[in-house]
Amino acid sequence: MTEKFLLVEKAVNELVAMKKYNTLRDILTTMNPPDVAALFAGIDNRQLPLLFRLLPKEQAAETFVEMEPDAQEVLIRSFSDNELKEIVDELYADDAAEIVDEMPANVVKRILRQATPEMRASINLILRYPENSAGSIMTTEYVSLRPDMTVEESILRIRRQGVDKETIYTCYVTQGRKLLGIVTVKDLLLCDDDTKLIQDIMLTNIISVTTLTDKEEVAKMLSRYDFLALPVVDAENRMVGIVTFDDAMDVLEEEATEDMALMGGVLPSEKTYLKDSVFSLFKNRIPWLLLLMVSATFTGMIITSFESALAAQAALTAFIPMLMGTGGNSGSQSSVTVIRALSLDELRLSDLPRVIWKEIRTAVLCGAALAAVCFVKIWLVDGLLLGNEGITLGVNAVVCLALFVTVLAAKLVGASLPLLAKAVKLDPAVMASPFITSIVDALSLLVYFLFARLLLGV
Amino acid sequence: MTEKFLLVEKAVNELVAMKKYNTLRDILTTMNPPDVAALFAGIDNRQLPLLFRLLPKEQAAETFVEMEPDAQEVLIRSFSDNELKEIVDELYADDAAEIVDEMPANVVKRILRQATPEMRASINLILRYPENSAGSIMTTEYVSLRPDMTVEESILRIRRQGVDKETIYTCYVTQGRKLLGIVTVKDLLLCDDDTKLIQDIMLTNIISVTTLTDKEEVAKMLSRYDFLALPVVDAENRMVGIVTFDDAMDVLEEEATEDMALMGGVLPSEKTYLKDSVFSLFKNRIPWLLLLMVSATFTGMIITSFESALAAQAALTAFIPMLMGTGGNSGSQSSVTVIRALSLDELRLSDLPRVIWKEIRTAVLCGAALAAVCFVKIWLVDGLLLGNEGITLGVNAVVCLALFVTVLAAKLVGASLPLLAKAVKLDPAVMASPFITSIVDALSLLVYFLFARLLLGV
Numbered sequence: 001m002t003e004k005f006l007l008v009e010k011a012v013n014e015l016v017a018m019k020k021y022n023t024l025r026d027i028l029t030t031m032n033p034p035d036v037a038a039l040f041a042g043i044d045n046r047q048l049p050l051l052f053r054l055l056p057k058e059q060a061a062e063t064f065v066e067m068e069p070d071a072q073e074v075l076i077r078s079f080s081d082n083e084l085k086e087i088v089d090e091l092y093a094d095d096a097a098e099i100v101d102e103m104p105a106n107v108v109k110r111i112l113r114q115a116t117p118e119m120r121a122s123i124n125l126i127l128r129y130p131e132n133s134a135g136s137i138m139t140t141e142y143v144s145l146r147p148d149m150t151v152e153e154s155i156l157r158i159r160r161q162g163v164d165k166e167t168i169y170t171c172y173v174t175q176g177r178k179l180l181g182i183v184t185v186k187d188l189l190l191c192d193d194d195t196k197l198i199q200d201i202m203l204t205n206i207i208s209v210t211t212l213t214d215k216e217e218v219a220k221m222l223s224r225y226d227f228l229a230l231p232v233v234d235a236e237n238r239m240v241g242i243v244t245f246d247d248a249m250d251v252l253e254e255e256a257t258e259d260m261a262l263m264g265g266v267l268p269s270e271k272t273y274l275k276d277s278v279f280s281l282f283k284n285r286i287p288w289l290l291l292l293m294v295s296a297t298f299t300g301m302i303i304t305s306f307e308s309a310l311a312a313q314a315a316l317t318a319f320i321p322m323l324m325g326t327g328g329n330s331g332s333q334s335s336v337t338v339i340r341a342l343s344l345d346e347l348r349l350s351d352l353p354r355v356i357w358k359e360i361r362t363a364v365l366c367g368a369a370l371a372a373v374c375f376v377k378i379w380l381v382d383g384l385l386l387g388n389e390g391i392t393l394g395v396n397a398v399v400c401l402a403l404f405v406t407v408l409a410a411k412l413v414g415a416s417l418p419l420l421a422k423a424v425k426l427d428p429a430v431m432a433s434p435f436i437t438s439i440v441d442a443l444s445l446l447v448y449f450l451f452a453r454l455l456l457g458v
Numbered sequence: 459m460t461e462k463f464l465l466v467e468k469a470v471n472e473l474v475a476m477k478k479y480n481t482l483r484d485i486l487t488t489m490n491p492p493d494v495a496a497l498f499a500g501i502d503n504r505q506l507p508l509l510f511r512l513l514p515k516e517q518a519a520e521t522f523v524e525m526e527p528d529a530q531e532v533l534i535r536s537f538s539d540n541e542l543k544e545i546v547d548e549l550y551a552d553d554a555a556e557i558v559d560e561m562p563a564n565v566v567k568r569i570l571r572q573a574t575p576e577m578r579a580s581i582n583l584i585l586r587y588p589e590n591s592a593g594s595i596m597t598t599e600y601v602s603l604r605p606d607m608t609v610e611e612s613i614l615r616i617r618r619q620g621v622d623k624e625t626i627y628t629c630y631v632t633q634g635r636k637l638l639g640i641v642t643v644k645d646l647l648l649c650d651d652d653t654k655l656i657q658d659i660m661l662t663n664i665i666s667v668t669t670l671t672d673k674e675e676v677a678k679m680l681s682r683y684d685f686l687a688l689p690v691v692d693a694e695n696r697m698v699g700i701v702t703f704d705d706a707m708d709v710l711e712e713e714a715t716e717d718m719a720l721m722g723g724v725l726p727s728e729k730t731y732l733k734d735s736v737f738s739l740f741k742n743r744i745p746w747l748l749l750l751m752v753s754a755t756f757t758g759m760i761i762t763s764f765e766s767a768l769a770a771q772a773a774l775t776a777f778i779p780m781l782m783g784t785g786g787n788s789g790s791q792s793s794v795t796v797i798r799a800l801s802l803d804e805l806r807l808s809d810l811p812r813v814i815w816k817e818i819r820t821a822v823l824c825g826a827a828l829a830a831v832c833f834v835k836i837w838l839v840d841g842l843l844l845g846n847e848g849i850t851l852g853v854n855a856v857v858c859l860a861l862f863v864t865v866l867a868a869k870l871v872g873a874s875l876p877l878l879a880k881a882v883k884l885d886p887a888v889m890a891s892p893f894i895t896s897i898v899d900a901l902s903l904l905v906y907f908l909f910a911r912l913l914l915g916v
Contacts, residue, residue, distance in 0.1 A: 030663050034682050159647050168644055169627050185643060186626055189617050205488050223711070224492050226704035228686070245703055246684035252707065253681070256714035257798055263721060264794025264890075265787050273799040274809065278816060282823040285791050289828055289865075292787055296780035297839060303776040304846060310775060317768060317775060318761040321782060321899055322754035328786070329723050329750055329892045333743050336722025340715055341731040351732065358736060365740040370747055381755060388762060407747075432722075434787045441779055 005035065012039055016047055025054040033059060037066035045071075049078035061090030068275065069102035076107050085114040092166045093122035094139035094247070101127060125240070134218045135211035137251065138232045138241030143171040147180055147199035151191045154198055158185065167244055170229045173202045177238040179231055182206055208233050211240060218243050219251035220345065259343060262427065263336060265289070265434035288434055295438045299324075299445055306449040309458035315390030316452060318382075319399045320445070326370065327406040327444040328437035334359055334414030335436050339428045342418060352419050359415040360408070367407035371400040398451045405451075406444040413439055463493065470497055474505055483512040491517060495524035503529075507536035519548030526733065527560035534565050543572040550624045551580035552597035552705070559585060583698070592676045593669035595709065596690045596699030601629040605638055605657035609649045612656055616643065625702055628687050631660045635696040637689055640664055666691050669698060676701050677709035678803065717801060720885065721794060723750070723892035746892055753896045757782075757903055764907040767916035773848030774910060776840075777857045778903070784828065785864040785902040786895035792817055792872030793894050797886045800876060810877050817873040818866070825865035829858040856909045863909075864902040871897055 008027070015024045028036055028051075036055070040063070043051060052075055055063060064072060064087055076084060088096065088111060096115070100108050100123055112120055122140040129135025143165050145154050154171065162168040171188075173181040181202030191201060208231045209218050222230055222245050229242040258268040265288035269276050303310070303320075310317050338355065341347040347355065378396045382388050414436045418428035452458050466485070473482045486494055486509075494513070498521070501509060510533055513521060522530060522545055534542060546554065546569060554573070558566050558581055570578055580598040587593025601623050603612050612629065620626040629646075631639040639660030649659060666689045667676050680688055680703050687700040716726040723746035727734050761768070761778075768775050796813065799805040805813070836854045840846050872894045876886035910916050 032663075032665065032683055155647070162644060162648050168647070185647070186620060189613070189626070189643070190620050205490075207490065223704075223707045225490055226707075245707075246681075249681045249684075249703075249707060249710065253710065253714075253802070256711075256718075257802070260714075260718060260721065260794055260798050263718065264790050266791045266795060272802075272804040273795055274804065274812065274816075278819040278823065281795075281816070281820040282827075285788075285820065286824055286827055288791075289784060289787055289824060290831060293780060293784050293828055293832060293861075294835065296783050297835070299779035299783075300776040300840070301844070303779070304773075304844075307772055307775070311769070311772065314765055314769065315762075317765070318758040320778060321757035321761070321903070322751060324779060324782070325754050325757075325895065325899060326747060326751050328895070329747055330743075332722050332892070333724045333746075336718055337724060337731055337739075340718050344711070344715070344730075346730040346732065354732065358732075358739070361736040362739045362743065365736065366744055366747060369740075369744055370751055373748060374751060377752065377755070382758070386759070386762075403751075434790070437783060437786070441783060445779070 005038070008035075009039055009042060013042070016043070016051065021050075021054060024051065028054055029056060029059065033062035034066045036063045040067060040071060045074045048074055057086055058090060061087050065091065065095045065099075069099075070275075072099060073103060073107060076103070076110065081110075081114060084110060088114045088119065089116070091119075092139050093119060093141055094126060094137060094166075097123045097126035097136075129211055132215050133211060134209045134213040134215055134230075134232050134243055135240070137215050137218070137247050138211070138243050139166050140241045141165045142229070142231075142239075142242045143168050144174045144239065145171050145183060145198050147173050147175055147197070147202070149198050150194065151188050151196050151198070151201070152194040154183070155188055155194075158188075167229050167242070170227070170242075172231055172239055172242070173198055174239050179206060179208060179233055179237055179239045180204065182231070206231065208237075209243070210235065215243075215251050216255050219248040219255070222248035223252065255343070259339065259429040262429035263339065263432035265292070265432070292434055292438050296441070298442045302442060302445045302449070306452075309449060309452055309456075312458045313390065313395060313452065313456055315388065315392075315395050316398070316448075320448070322374075323399070323402060323406060323444050323448055324441045326403060327410040327440040330363070330366065330407045331410035331414035331436040331440045332432065334411045335418055335432050338415045338418045339432060342422055342428045347419070349419060349423055352416065355415050355419065356412065359411045363408040363411035366411070367404040370407060371404045374403055375400045394456050398448070398455050401455075402444065402448040402451045405447045406440070409443050409447070410436070410440045413443070463496070466493075467497055467500060471500070474501070474509065479508075479512060482509065486512055487514060487517065491520035492524045494521045498525060498529060503532045506532055515544055516548060519545050523549065523553045523557075527557075528733075530557060531561060531565060534561070534568065539568075539572060542568060546572045546577065547574070549577075550597050551577060551599055552584060552595060552624075555581045555584035555594075587669055590673050591669060592667045592671040592673055592688075592690050592701055593698070595673050595676075595705050596669075596701050597624050598699045599623045600687070600689075600697075600700045601626050602632045602697065603629050603641060603656050605631050605633055605655070605660070607656050608652065609646050609654050609656070609659070610652040612641070613646055613652075616646075625687050625700070628685070628700075630689055630697055630700070631656055632697050637664060637666060637691055637695055637697045638662065640689070664689065666695075667701070668693065673701075673709050674713050677706040677713070680706035681710065713801070717797065717887040720887035721797065721890035723747070723890070750892055750896050754899070756900045760900060760903045760907070764910075767907060767910055767914075770916040771848065771853060771910065771914055773846060773850075773853050774856070774906075774916075778906070780832075781857070781860060781864060781902050781906055782899045784861060785868045785898040788821070788824065788865045789868035789872035789894040789898045790890065792869045793876055793890050796873045796876045797890060800880055800886045805877070807877060807881055810874065813873050813877065814870065817869045821866040821869035824869070825862040828865060829862040832861055833858045852914050856906070856913050859913075860902065860906040860909050863905045864898070867901050867905070868894070868898040871901070 100111055141164060143158055143161060158168050169185045171183045172179060173183060181204045183198055183202045187201055211232055211234055218230060229244045231239055232241045232243060234240050261268045267284040269284055375396055378391060383391045417431040421428045421431045558569055599622060601616055601619060616626050627643045629641045630637060631641060639662045641656055641660045645659055669690055669692055676688060687702045689697055690699045690701060692698050719726045725742040727742055833854055841849045875889040879886045879889045
C-alpha cells in the first residue's frame with residue numbers, strides 16, 4: 001500500500017506540474033480522504049486551494065478533516081464564504097470543534113459565522129469541556145429513540161435522520177433526555193416482530209461515561225468491550241453525546257506515543273516529528289537532560305570521595321562504565337515492563353508485593369548469570385588475553401559481587417518506582433529509564449566502592 | 459469504573475465463600491463478558507467450573523472468549539461433551555481458531571469433535587495462515603450480497619443471516635466469490651428506493667488486504683480509514699474473510715507493547731507480566747544484558763588506555779558518569795522519537811537527510827545549553843562550594859566541550875540508527891536506548907580523553 005501510494009504521489013506531482021487538472025480530478029475522486037490528505041501534505045501551499053477545489057463536496061469535507069491544521073488554515077483563508085459554508089455543513093460536530101480549537105481567532109469567527117445555529121451550539125458545548133475529558137472528544141450527533149416507539153417506527157426514524165449522524169448503528173433510548181437503554185441496528189433488523197416496542201428489546205445494562213471521564217479511560221473501555229460507541233452523560237444521567245471507536249483508536253495511539261516519549265525522557269509533543277520545530281524539540285528535551293546532568297553531581301561526588309581507593313587500585317576505574325551501564329539497563333527493563341502493564345490495567349497498586357517478589361527472583365537469575373559470565377570474561381579477556389596486571393582475583397571478585405547487587409537493586413528500584421508514582425497519582429511513565437538510570441548510577445557506585453573497601457581494604 | 463470493579467470483586471468473593479449461588483447468578487448476569495472474565499481470573503481453579511455454569515449460554519460463550527488460555531483449559535476439561543458443544547456453537551470462527559491455537563493436542567481434538575463441519579473448516583483455514591498475517595486474525599463469517607439483488611432483498615438477507623455474523627454493518631458484494639464492491643447497512647437503510655440494485659449503489663473503490671498482509675499493516679489501515687472491517691482476499695481477489703476493528707485495536711495495542719519492551723531492552727512476551735514465569739522474564743531480559751555487558755569491554759579498554767591521563771588529572775574521573783549518562787539520555791531521546799514516528803508512518807527512509815538536519819540543530823541547542831549550565835555548575839559547586847582543587851579552568855573546559863560534542867554525536871547516532879535498521883528491514887525498535895547507550899558510552903569517553911589530551915596535554 002505504501003509503495004502504491006508513493007507511485008500515486010509521483011504521478012500527481014507530475015500532473016500538477018503539467019496542469020492536467022481533468023486527469024487529476026479523475027485520480028483524486030477514486031481515492032480515500034485520508035490518502036488525499038496525505039497527498040496534499042506534500043503539495044505547495046499556493047497550489048493547494050486549486051487542487052482542493054477539484055474534489056466533490058462530500059469528499060472535500062472528509063479530506064479537509066484529515067488535514068494538518070496549517071494546511072486547513074491555508075484553505076480556509078482561500079475559501080469564499082459560500083465555499084466555507086459548504087464544508088462546515090458537511091462536518092460532524094466533534095471534527096468541527098477540533099478544527100475550531102486549532103485555528104487563530106479571526107479564522108474561528110469566520111467558521112462560526114458560516115455554521116448553522118445547532119452546529120455553533122455543539123461546537124461551543126464540546127469546547128467547554130476540559131482538554132482530556134470525554135466531553136472534549138464526543139460528538140453530539142447520535143440517533144435517539146423513545147421507549148414507546150415500535151421497531152418499525154425506529155427504523156423509519158433512522159432512515160429519516162441517519163444521514164447527519166456519525167454512527168447510526170447504536171441508537172440511544174431516552175426520555176426527557178435521560179438515557180434509559182441502548183438498541184443496535186442489528187437488534188432492530190434481526191427483531192422478528194416489527195410492532196415490538198423499543199422498551200421491550202433495549203439493553204438497559206448500559207455502560208456510559210460522564211462528560212468529565214478521562215479520554216484515555218473512555219478509549220480503554222471502548223477497546224475492552226468492543227463497542228462501536230459509548231454514550232456520554234452529564235451528572236444527572238442526561239445524554240449529551242457519544243464517543244465513537246475511531247476516536248478511541250486515535251486516543252490509544254496518542255497515549256502510547258506519549259508514554260514512549262516519557263520513557264525516552266522527552267516531554268510529549270502534539271505535533272509529528274517532521275512538523276515540530278527545532279525549538280519545540282529542544283524545549284521538550286532539555287528539561288530531563290538538565291535535571292539528570294545536575295543529579296549526576298552525586299555520582300561525581302561519590303567518585304571524588306573514593307579518589308584514593310581508585311588511585312590505589314587503578315584497574316577499578318575501567319569497570320565503572322560497565323557496572324553503571326548494566327545497572328541502568330536492568331532497571332529500565334523492569335520499569336518499562338511495569339509501566340506498560342500499569343497502562344494496560346494488568347497491574348494494580350495492591351500487586352506491589354507480588355511485583356517485588358517476582359523481580360527479586362528474576363534479578364537473582366539475571367545477576368548470577370551476568371556475574372558468572374563477567375568473572376570468566378575478566379579472567380580470560382582482561383587478565384590473560386590483554387595481560388592487564390592490575391586485575392587480581394580480588395578486583396575480579398569486587399566487580400562481580402558489585403554487579404550482582406547492582407542488578408538486584410536496579411530491578412527493585414525500576415519495578416517499584418512506577419507503582420509508587422501511580423500511588424501518588426503521577427504518570428508512571430515519567431519513572432522510566434532516564435530517571436531510574438540516575439538513581440541506579442549512584443547506587444551502583446556506592447555498592448562498588450563498598451565492596452572494594454571490604455575485600456581489597458582500599 | 460476500576461473502583462466499582464474492585465467492590466464487585468470483593469462482594470463476589472464473599473458470596474463464593476458463603477456459597478450464595480443464586481445471588482451470584484443475579485450479579486453475574488448483569489455484568490459484561492470482559493468484566494466477568496476479569497472477575498473469574500481471580501477465582502480458584504476448583505471453583506471456576508461451578509461459577510461458570512451460573513452464566514446463561516450466550517454470556518457464557520462471550521465470557522469464555524475473554525478468558526486467559528489456562529482458565530479456558532481448566533473449563534474445557536471440566537465440560538461434558540454437550541456443554542462444550544454449546545459453547546463452541548456460540549463462538550465466532552476467529553475466536554475459535556485462537557482458542558484452538560492455544561490448547562494442548564488432546565483438548566483441540568475434543569473441541570474439533572464438537573464443532574460443526576463448517577466451523578471445523580473455518581478453524582483449519584485460519585490456522586493455516588502464517589502467525590502475523592491478516593489470514594490468521596480474520597473471521598470467515600460476513601454477509602455477502604450479489605450485485606443483482608435489490609436493496610429490499612439485501613435487507614431481507616441480512617435479517618435472515620445476520621445472527622451468525624460478527625458484523626452485519628458492512629456487506630460484501632461478490633460474484634463467483636470475486637469481491638466486486640462494498641455496501642454498508644447505512645447505505646441500504648438510507649437508500650430512497652428499495653428496488654434499486656446493489657450494483658448501482660455499491661462502492662467499487664474497495665480497500666482490501668490479502669491473506670498474507672502483515673496484521674500490523676491491516677490494523678493501521680483500519681485505523682487510518684476508520685473502517686469497521688476490512689475485506690481479506692486471496693491472490694485471485696476472491697473474498698475469504700474480514701478483519702474487524704476490535705481485532706485491529708488489539709493488534710495496535712500489542713504492537714505498542716512490543717515496541718516499548720524492545721525500547722527497554724526486553725524481548726516481547728505473549729503473556730501479561732503477572733502471568734509470566736520468572737524464568738520466562740529472565741530469558742527475555744538476559745540476552746540484552748549479556749550483550750551490553752560484554753560490549754562494555756570497549757569502554758573499559760578505552761579507560762585503561764588512558765589510565766596515565768586519569769592518574770595525572772584525577773578530577774577527570776569524577777565527570778565520567780555525568781558525561782556518559784547525558785550522552786545516553788540524549789541518544790535515547792532521539793531514538794525513541796524517531797522509532798515512534800517510523801511506526802506511525804510519519805517518517806520514511808527518504809526523510810533521513812531532513813532528520814539529520816533537524817537533529818543537528820536540536821543537538822546544537824541542547825548541547826550549548828547543557829555545556830553552559832555545566833560550566834557554571836562545575837565552577838560554582840564543584841570548584842567554589844566543594845573546594846575541589848583539582849578542578850581547574852582547563853578541566854572545566856574539557857568537560858564542557860566533551861559534553862557538547864557527546865550530545866551532538868549521541869543525537870545523530872540515536873536518530874539515524876533506527877532509520878538504518880528500517881532500511882535493512884530490521885525492527886527499528888531494537889535500536890533503542892540500551893543499544894544506543896552502549897555506542898554513545900564509548901564515543902563519549904573517546905571524545906573526553908581526546909579533549910583532555912589536546913587541552914591539558916595529559
